[in-house]
Amino acid sequence: MPEGFKAVVFSCGNEEYAISIHKIVSIEKEEKVTAVPHLPEFMPGITEVRGELVPVLDFEQILYHQPLTTADAKMLVVKTEQLSIAIRVKEAKEIIDIPSEQLKEIGLAAYKHTEYFTGVAQLENRLITMIDPEILTENLEGMKEIREYMIQLETSEPV
Secondary structure (H helix, E strand, C coil): CCCEEEEEEEEECCEEEEEEHHHEEEEEECCCCECCCCCCCCCCEEEEECCEEEEEEEHHHHHHCCCCCCCCCEEEEEECCCCEEEEEECEEEEEEEEEHHHEECCHHHHCHHHCCEEEEEEECCEEEEEECHHHHHHHCCCHHHHHHHHHHHHHCCCC
16 A cells, blocks of 8 residues: 555445545536446446546446435546446545555455455544545446446547
């Protein structure tokens, strides 16, 4: 783990999660998500962010198997090595500094369904689970095909 870093904290269910600020491109109010048939349940569709089409991942669906139903959902636009994604969350709360001594590794990383949980920040009366979007997109079923399709879209020439 790094010596400490800045992270964007967001809520999902009744818990708090965070992603390193270095992976976040922007925080957007959810606008129009275009449904695409036959996508995995956790992916309600695609959206356009600053001229780029990005798949939308419903984090509530990924973690709790329930779609996020709030009208004022936020989207964390995240850049991974392979593609940009928009992670739909209930609320983007704050940007915080997490000192390295407050960051603990968790044993759940060995569990296939939670490999993207890389640690827990213990701050005063809060536990914030750290998420690695690279590992998240590599481990979700169907993401490999979606990643390949999005790369193909980017490299194909307009007709």
